[in-house]
Amino acid sequence: MSNLQIVHRNYEHEETWLREWCDYDGDFDISLRAGAEMQLLSVSLIEVLDALREGDIIYAEREEHGSEFMLVGETYDGEELSLGGKLNSTLGVVEILKISKAR
Numbered sequence: 458m459s460n461l462q463i464v465h466r467n468y469e470h471e472e473t474w475l476r477e478w479c480d481y482d483g484d485f486d487i488s489l490r491a492g493a494e495m496q497l498l499s500v501s502l503i504e505v506l507d508a509l510r511e512g513d514i515i516y517a518e519r520e521e522h523g524s525e526f527m528l529v530g531e532t533y534d535g536e537e538l539s540l541g542g543k544l545n546s547t548l549g550v551v552e553i554l555k556i557s558k559a560r
Contacts, residue, residue: 479510486550490555503533537558539556541555
């Protein structure tokens with residue numbers, strides 16, 4: 458079993474919540490820092506949503522009302538993005554705090 462499979466199983470709950478959230482148009486917040494990173498990297502909101510829908514959570518720390526996460530996912534044109542953020546299950550909000558191009 459590869460490490461990616463083990464990681465994927467550990468964060469299956471977060472990935473399921475995130476994909477369901479994307480399908481039902483939950484609230485979406487982007488921090489000022491992540492917005493500046495998007496502009497600098499020429500990354501669109503559509504590309505961020507693609508990465509959220511298709512990505513794998515590689516790290517998550519569970520909290521009382523959700524989780525902080527780090528995700529790597531592909532955009533519609535095959536570019537990999539790394540996203541850091543928070544899932545707030547109480548408020549139904551996903552907050553993107555950091556965006557970078559995965560290498």
